[in-house]
Amino acid sequence: VVARWRNREFRIAKQEVTIQGRHNVYNTMAAILAALKAGVSNEDLRKGLTTFPQVEHRLETVDVVNGVTYINDSKATNVDSAWYALDSMHVPVVWIAGGTDKGNDYSVLFDLVKEKVKLLICMGVDNKKLIKAFSPICEVVDTHSLDETMNVAYRRAEKGDVVLLSPCCASFDLFKNYENRGEMFKEKVKKLKTKR
Known part of the structure; x- marks a missing residue:
């Protein structure tokens, strides 16, 4: 997954994100863009995406x-x-x-x-x-x-x-x-x- 906001770029492998599935890739991309726009650091963004708890009863x-x-x-x-x-x-x-x-x-x-x-x-x-x-x-x-x-x-x-x-x-x-x-x-x- 690659996202760019102005002069910033963020990359993460799909397999690293805790919530899986093609539909969740779209959700992840939207969350990354919002986080980049809000000024969240790449380190914090990566930590959030790799530790986000799975949703119960949904994959x-x-x-x-x-x-x-x-x-x-x-x-x-x-x-x-x-x-x-x-x-x-x-x-x-x-x-x-x-x-x-x-x-x-x-x-x-x-x-x-x-x-x-x-x-x-x-x-x-x-x-x-x-x-x-x-x-x-x-x-x-x-x-x-x-x-x-x-x-x-x-x-x-x-x-x-x-x-x-x-x-x-x-x-x-x-x-x-x-x-x-x-x-x-x-x-x-x-x-x-x-x-x-």
Whole structure:
């Protein structure tokens, strides 16, 4: 990322910024320009961008277990949000999706899923629509609880992969809300550390 304001220039690698994703690159660029205009030093700007806390339930890195990164994007309750999450991934993805469908058109995700998803775990009471949409594109596993989902993810994800909870759907079939879904996911990830 490069930004210039009058006679000042600031550069930072995208990977150094704590919040990831193409959409957040735009947000980062806007923040850099505003900071440069306000006179913030390059040193303070770099410190802020590399230590800014991730936002809970929005592409939040939970932990790395056995070389697998677990990401909580439970707030992604629609197709557009899931698109940005998948677009942000640069390694093979075990994608956890599902919940209460909102009349979603999943076709906008097909190209990204073909390119990035090695396994889709459908987590919900009724996963028929997701299974029908994505079975021709990638391997799909049907699960009906978070425990079952996490067991599949743990067994199937390999070192270097990402397990991405980006549901594309509302949470109300198995959870109180997206926060509850995200919190429970994070608890399960922490328990994986004790699994051998």
